[in-house]
Amino acid sequence: MEPIRTGLVLEGGAMRGLFTCGVLDCFLENGINFDGAIGVSAGAAFGCNFKSKQVGRALRYNLKYMGDKRYCSLRSLWKTGDLFNADFCYRRLPDELDPFDYETYRKNPMEFYAVATDVMTGLPVYKKLVSCDSEDLQFMRASASMPLVSKPVNINGLKLLDGGISDSVPLKHFENLGYNRNVVVLTQPKDYVKKQSRAIHFISPLLGKYPNLVLAMQKRPDVYNNQTSRVFTAARAGRILVICPDEPLGISRIEKNHAELERVYTEGKKIALRRLNEVRAFLNPSCKV
Numbered sequence: 001m002e003p004i005r006t007g008l009v010l011e012g013g014a015m016r017g018l019f020t021c022g023v024l025d026c027f028l029e030n031g032i033n034f035d036g037a038i039g040v041s042a043g044a045a046f047g048c049n050f051k052s053k054q055v056g057r058a059l060r061y062n063l064k065y066m067g068d069k070r071y072c073s074l075r076s077l078w079k080t081g082d083l084f085n086a087d088f089c090y091r092r093l094p095d096e097l098d099p100f101d102y103e104t105y106r107k108n109p110m111e112f113y114a115v116a117t118d119v120m121t122g123l124p125v126y127k128k129l130v131s132c133d134s135e136d137l138q139f140m141r142a143s144a145s146m147p148l149v150s151k152p153v154n155i156n157g158l159k160l161l162d163g164g165i166s167d168s169v170p171l172k173h174f175e176n177l178g179y180n181r182n183v184v185v186l187t188q189p190k191d192y193v194k195k196q197s198r199a200i201h202f203i204s205p206l207l208g209k210y211p212n213l214v215l216a217m218q219k220r221p222d223v224y225n226n227q228t229s230r231v232f233t234a235a236r237a238g239r240i241l242v243i244c245p246d247e248p249l250g251i252s253r254i255e256k257n258h259a260e261l262e263r264v265y266t267e268g269k270k271i272a273l274r275r276l277n278e279v280r281a282f283l284n285p286s287c288k289v
Contacts, residue, residue: 006283007179008034008050009171012041012144012164014253015066016187018261021058022268023185023243024050030276032283034183036111038126038174040163043185044114044143048132051112052105059265061098066256083149083254090137106131113177115163115170116142119152122216124167125160146253147217148203165216169227171240183279184231186244192228194221241282243271 010020020043026032028050039047046058065071071093076085094100105112116125116139129136135155142153142160152159167173171184196218197203204214235242251264272279 002180004181004285005036005179006034007174007182008037008047009169009174009182009184010037010039010043010047011169011184011186011188012039012043012162013187014042014146015062015251015255015261016249016253016264017042017046018059018062018251018265019187019245019249019268020185021046021049022265022270023272024268025055025059025265026269026272026276027279028053028055030273032276032279034110034283036113036174036177036179038113038115038170039143040115040168040170041144041146042187044129044140044163048100048105048112048129048140051108051110052101052132053108054101054104057098057100059261061093062261063258064098065093066254066261072254077149081151083146084144086141090141094132094137100132102132113170113174114140114143115167115173116145116153116160117163117166117213117216119159119161119210119213122166122210122212122214124163124170124173125158126170126173147213148206161213165213165220166223168220168224169231171227171231171234181283182240183282184235184240184242186228186231186242187249188228189245189247190232190242192248194224196221241279243275243279245271 037047049057069075070085070088072084077083112129113126114129118125127139138153138155143163145153145161147161152161171182174182200218207214231242234240249264251260255261
């Protein structure tokens, strides 16, 4: 019989990612562990705190700094080419202002992966983030770098942007790595259907030097809807377990209102707590809950 390898698949969604933070903090507080996790965009940038076992960290620094022009602002976009300031978010914040626990991250045996998109091919690139060293952090930054409001991140000859463009819900990739009992955390409700943004007509000319990236963005609604359809089909078959909001979260991608940030986080915690016994039974089918 094939040994069970438990996995955690984390969708992105900018500040919708605080829903995921609530879910993960509930898991940490209740001793729910996994053999591996994979995050996309905010799922990577916030999800790494699950491996470092820092309950509440992602909510805490977003409450403190989302209104800070050094963190996320049009001024940063104008001065640096990045809406989320790279130096502030990926150096000052984890190293000085709200220290990331690199030691715990590295000692935790759970593997952690992130997904970015190659702007030249429009295809996903996957990387295991072993130590959260400078290259790992740059890849995490790439995974969360939204097109037009971020510069492509150059890593080992590749130009990378938001992983959600090419693989928003990387369940298939994780299954291919051998993770055969997966919990998938989505930041949209079960009945959500992605539609093509009207902005694509304006975006395409601006990204004209990356035609494969533009094509991936044009195809993204169909790809995403097919992915989520397969996810819920697998969930109905009992092959995976899905945690998602009951209703649309209704939060801006760059929300700064503290009450809204806390509301979305609390919603994630509430839903995870409600399904805690189900999660335990799914991850440990031989154990009685």
